[in-house]
Amino acid sequence: MNLIPFTGKPQGTPGPTPGKSILDDRRVRLAMAILLAILGWMVVTIVVQPNTTITMRNVPVDYTYDATTYTSKGLSIVEAPEKTVDLTISGDGYTIGNLTQDDFVVYPDWSSVRSSGEKNLWLRVRCVNSSVDGITVSIAGPDNTVDVVFDVVEEKTMPIQVSTLYLKVRDGYILYNTALSAETVTLSGPSSELNQVASCTAEVSYSEELHSTQTLETKLRFYSENGTEIHFDYVTLSRESVEVTLSVYKLAQLPVNVRFINTPLNFDESVLVYSMSQTSLRVAGPENVIDNLSELAVGTIDLSTFALDKVYEMPISLPSGIVCLDNIKTISVSFDCTNLSTKVLNLPAECVQVINLSSTYQLEVETERLMNVVLCGPKDALETLTAEQVVVLIDANDFPVVLGQQNIACSLYVPSNGKIFALGSYMIQCRITSN
Numbered sequence: 203m204n205l206i207p208f209t210g211k212p213q214g215t216p217g218p219t220p221g222k223s224i225l226d227d228r229r230v231r232l233a234m235a236i237l238l239a240i241l242g243w244m245v246v247t248i249v250v251q252p253n254t255t256i257t258m259r260n261v262p263v264d265y266t267y268d269a270t271t272y273t274s275k276g277l278s279i280v281e282a283p284e285k286t287v288d289l290t291i292s293g294d295g296y297t298i299g300n301l302t303q304d305d306f307v308v309y310p311d312w313s314s315v316r317s318s319g320e321k322n323l324w325l326r327v328r329c330v331n332s333s334v335d336g337i338t339v340s341i342a343g344p345d346n347t348v349d350v351v352f353d354v355v356e357e358k359t360m361p362i363q364v365s366t367l368y369l370k371v372r373d374g375y376i377l378y379n380t381a382l383s384a385e386t387v388t389l390s391g392p393s394s395e396l397n398q399v400a401s402c403t404a405e406v407s408y409s410e411e412l413h414s415t416q417t418l419e420t421k422l423r424f425y426s427e428n429g430t431e432i433h434f435d436y437v438t439l440s441r442e443s444v445e446v447t448l449s450v451y452k453l454a455q456l457p458v459n460v461r462f463i464n465t466p467l468n469f470d471e472s473v474l475v476y477s478m479s480q481t482s483l484r485v486a487g488p489e490n491v492i493d494n495l496s497e498l499a500v501g502t503i504d505l506s507t508f509a510l511d512k513v514y515e516m517p518i519s520l521p522s523g524i525v526c527l528d529n530i531k532t533i534s535v536s537f538d539c540t541n542l543s544t545k546v547l548n549l550p551a552e553c554v555q556v557i558n559l560s561s562t563y564q565l566e567v568e569t570e571r572l573m574n575v576v577l578c579g580p581k582d583a584l585e586t587l588t589a590e591q592v593v594v595l596i597d598a599n600d601f602p603v604v605l606g607q608q609n610i611a612c613s614l615y616v617p618s619n620g621k622i623f624a625l626g627s628y629m630i631q632c633r634i635t636s637n
Contacts (some may be wrong), residue, residue, distance in 0.1 A: 254295035257342055260286040263308050263325065265350070271312035278355035280392050280436035285348055289327060293337030305331040306339060310348055318353045318392075353392035353436070358399065361386055362422065364446060365405040372413040376451050376486050378525065380406075383445035387422060391437030400427045406446050414489060417447045451486035451525070454495070458483055460516060460535055461499045464506040466615030466623045467595065473542070473580060473621035479534035487524040495521070500533050505623050508578065510539040544625065545584040548573050549592055554612070554630065559598040561637065568607070568631045575614065579622035591616055596630065607633045 263285045272279075287308055291298050307330050310323035325346045327339055364380045371377050387402055404420040421443045424432045458480060462471060483498055501516035514535040518526055549572040556565050572594060577584065595613045610632050614624040 252294050253292070254298060255290060255292045256298055258289040258291055258301070258303065258306070261289050261303050261306060261308050261327075262286050263310070263348060265310065267307050267309035268312060272315045272352060275316065276354055277315065277318065277352045279350055280353045280355065281351035283348065287325060287327075287345060288342040289339055290342045291337060291339045297334060298337055301331070301334065301337075305329055305334060308341070310350060315350075315352060318394075320349060320351045322347050322349050351436070353394060355391060356393045356396055358389045358396045359386050360389065360399065360402045362444060363401060363403050365403050366448075368405065368407040369448070370408075370411050371450060372411040374453055375413050376453055376527075377412065377448060378451045378486055379449040381447040381449070383447075384441060387444075388440040389437050390440075391434065395432075395434060395437050398426050398432055399424050401425045404444050404446055406448065408448075412448060412450045413452075415447065415449050417445055419443055420446045452489040452492040453484070453486050453527075454492045455482050455484050456495055456498045457481060458498045458500045458533065460514075461502045463502050463504050464613075464627075466613060466620075468615065468617075468620045469623060470620035475538040476535050477538070480528070480530060483518070484527040485520065485524050486527055487521075491521065491523050495524075498524075501535075503535070506625060506627050508623075508625060510537075510542060510544070510578075512537070541580055542578060543581040543584055544576055544578045545587060547575050547577060547587070547589045547592065549575055549589050549594055549614075553589065553592055554594045554596060556596045556598065560603070563603055563605075564635050564637055565596070565598075566633045566635070568633055572612075572628060572630060575628065576625040577614070577616075577622055578625050579616075579619065583619050583622060587616065587619075587622065591618055593617060594628075594630065596632070603634060605634055605636060607631065 265279055265282050289306060289308075291301065306327055308325055308327045311326050312323070314323065315321055325341055325348060327341055329337065329339055362382055362385060364382065366377060366380065369377065382404065389396055389399065401424070403423050403425065405423055406418055406420050408416065408418065422439070422441070424434075426432055458478060460476070460478075462469075462474070465471075483500070485492070485498065498520060500518045500520070503514060503516075516533045516535055518531060518533060520526060551567045551570055553572070554567045559565055575592070577587065577592070579587075593615055595615065596610055597613075601608075601610055608631075609629040612628055612630050614628070616622040
């Protein structure tokens with residue numbers, strides 16, 4: 203008897219063919235196909251969810267969308283409520299599950315807007331995401347209209363007037379001037395409202411007596427022709443208020459005088475006896491400036507051009523910040539020259555004195571004699587005056603010191619008599635050398 207060895211498999215059972223995959227088995231492939239079909243059905247029913255409907259809440263109404271429909275008719279919205287609506291969206295669950303408010307626009311239907319007034323408009327909704335397809339969207343519920351007010355919007359620019367009726371100024375002071383941070387205001391809004399406006403006023407108020415300059419923030423107010431104040435519903439303003447600067451000056455009445463220039467060294471002004479058409483002026487200015495003034499010099503007279511018996515018309519020239527309250531622009535100054543006379547002298551080079559010249563330089567006078575010098579002063583003093591009593595003064599601080607020959611301006615004075623002065627201007631030819 204021949205024995206067959208045991209291999210662990212029943213005899214007659216076919217085994218896998220060496221070198222072949224399990225997928226080659228038809229029964230295995232059938233089982234996998236059934237499994238994949240089940241999985242596909244689950245994806246469609248669970249993930250894609252066809253015929254799904256969701257509600258998207260609080261989507262705002264956009265009043266700018268397709269606005270050319272009414273702006274082309276010259277209309278603008280002057281009042282529109284902030285409004286939101288809920289949307290009902292239907293489609294496959296995968297698509298609508300990724301949508302946001304930015305994918306939709308809710309807007310009024312402008313097609314019925316043709317004139318000014320309040321309009322009740324239907325709301326429309328549209329998907330603005332071009333990559334989304336196969337969905338439907340509508341406004342949920344009955345709240346699908348909006349009230350919008352239209353009008354012809356214009357601009358009107360008006361001057362701002364200042365009112366100071368409510369201000370009180372301390373005695374001895376004056377409200378001299380008012381200045382605005384802006385002179386005009388621009389109104390923008392419905393013509394029906396703008397046509398009512400006749401004036402704009404900045405009505406300044408201050409709780410205390412004014413005695414110094416103040417800058418106050420002041421609200422603008424608007425009035426009709428009959429003086430009724432207007433409160434706007436739809437008009438907007440380029441500014442709600444302005445800064446008003448109130449220049450408050452202190453009052454004073456001060457004596458006036460004139461000043462003299464090109465006077466000689468140690469000049470005694472008492473020799474010039476004059477009268478003025480106005481001996482004092484009413485002025486106003488900042489308190490700290492007025493308090494430091496005891497008199498006013500209204501102008502200057504150049505003694506080098508002085509003429510006997512001449513009447514000078516002096517334009518009033520006041521310190522910076524000071525204003526004249528009298529209605530005059532000039533003051534006449536006339537001199538009493540009864541005791542004055544003139545004398546002509548020729549002055550030798552020995553009369554020249556040089557001051558403030560550096561020791562490294564030397565100045566030599568080349569003019570032998572300064573001719574036809576006209577001196578003015580008291581008659582009795584001029585009768586005895588000689589050329590040797592006159593000093594021709596050259597001050598090195600008054601000109602650039604340059605080596606060589608040059609003409610140098612000089613001044614004249616009489617040391618023994620401060621009431622004598624020279625008429626005209628004079629030059630001396632000199633030579634400057636270095637030591």
